[in-house]
Amino acid sequence: MKITDASVRPYPAGDSTLARMAVEAAELGFDSVVAIGEGAPPVGGAAVLRGAVISGASPKEVIKQVREPAAQHADVVFVNAGDIAFNRAVVSIKEVQVLRNIHAARKNAFxxxxxxxxxxxxxxxxxxxxxxxQYRGTKRQRALQQYEDILLLHRRYGFLLTISSGACSILEQRSVREIRGLCALFGMTGAEVNEALASVGRIVEPDQPVRVVG
Amino acid sequence: MRPRPPAMRTKRRYILARILPYGATPDQKDVYLSVVEAATSLFGDAAVGLAQPAVVFCDGGYAVIRCRRGTEKDIATALATVTAIGVCRAALRAVAVSGTIHALKRRVRPIRPLSGDGEMTIEGRCFTMYRYPRQKVDLVEKSIKHQKLLFFTEPDLEER
Incomplete structure (x- = not known):
């Protein structure tokens, strides 16, 4: 089981290089990180997976973008959530692996x-x-409501969850223990957090039937 | 005033937190204000009032936060939401929880910059380099106000 931070944004988007973030992630208890837009493997620290974020206004645009080389070469393809019709359409696109930014979508969009x-x-x-x-006040309250709703659906339907720090800096990365505390704010149990942190490994290397070789 | 007998005193817990970035030396009062602001915005006045958080020690890149026994998990969670101390960007990473300050001070591992500091220019800005163990290099912009911080490693610098 690989514990993975599902998204970090290294330098030049942030103030910390990918190698530094990988070193910090390893110290914080992660086995790997998904770097958005980056993919060069650092020498030490946690393993690095390449992530691609697609933000399209319509499902057609998303289909067009997932066929571009940047998305084709990525280990994990993310799509920014939109309205209810968009999300319903996007979850059925084969190449899309993770729906992100759900906190920014309207209530019940998923x-x-x-x-x-x-x-x-x-x-x-x-x-x-x-x-x-990062947020305070009503913005954070809305995010907590959204996450609680997602958790309810996850418990009912059993789709995968991933957890990401979305860090642009080493100052924004958090340890596995801190993540458990933060996720407990919206009712996620320790076992669910562990499962969610291991989900990226399951997306990258999905369970497949045993093949007889030779 | 005579102190209360031990059995009647409030039970306390102490949280050891590492202050990031390395080399930051914030004022103890600023750390307290950041912790209380983060905890109050997360759990509200009533919960924080009962938790009685206080910063009892702040030196060498570490802070010790005191709270009532049973509230240490909430305060540790609140520490994870600290994004600034005073006007500087910072983070507090909970390292350990104990019933005595003495036990926590044994866990303190001071992180001092290694020799070999220097200067470098990135995107036309002049930075001072501070090297730390595990090939970490912190770059602090040479400026009076709003110093930009960059976090690199030795291999990153070699590539430039």
């Missing part, structure tokens, strides 16, 4: 229909800790 499709397709929904860490 509903039971999308949840059922996501569970059937093995698509994951990302829980970003950045709103819980």
């Amino acid at each position: 509903d039971h229909v999308a949840a059922r499709s996501a569970a059937q397709r093995g698509l994951a929904v990302d829980i970003s800790l950045a709103p819980l860490i």
Whole structure:
């Protein structure tokens, strides 16, 4: 079971290089990190996976973007969540692996229909800790409500969850223990957090039937 | 005033937190204000009032936060939401929890910069380099106000 931070944004998007973030991630208890837009493996520290984020206004645009080389070469393909129709359409696109930015979408934008499709397709929904860490007041309250709703659907339909720090700096990275504390704010148990942290490994290397070789 | 007998005193817990970035020396009062602001915005006045958080020690890149027994998990969670101390960007990483300050001070491992500091220019800005163990290099912009911080490693610098 690989413990993975599902998204970090290294330098030049942030102030910390990928190698430094990988070293910090290893110290914080992670086995790997998904770097958005980066992929060069650092020498020491946690393993690095390449992530690609797609933000399209319509499902057609998403289909077009997932066929571009940047998305084709990525280990994990993320799509930013949109409205209810967009999310329902996006979860059925084969190349999309994770639906992210769900806290920024409207309430109930990810509903039971999308949840059922996501569970059937093995698509994951990302829980970003950045709103819980960075935001204050009503914005954070709304994010907590959204995450509680997602957790309810996850328990009912069994789709995958991933947890990401969304860190642009080593100052925004959090340890596994701190993540457990933050996720407990919206009712996630320790076992669910462990499972969610291991989900990226399951997305990258999905369970397949045993093949007889030779 | 005579102190209360031990059995009637409030039970306390102490949280050891590492202050990031390395080399930051924030004022103890600023750390307290950051912790209380983070905890109050997360759990509200009533919960924080009962938890009685206080910063009892702040030196050498570490802070010790005192709270009532039973609230240490909540306060540790609140520490994870600290993003600034005073006007500087910072983070507090909970390292250990104990019933005595003495036990926590044994866990303190001071992180001092290694020799070989220097200067370098990135995107037209002049930075001072501070090297730390595990090939970490912190770059602090040479400026009076709003110093930019960059976090690199030795291999990153060699590539430049």
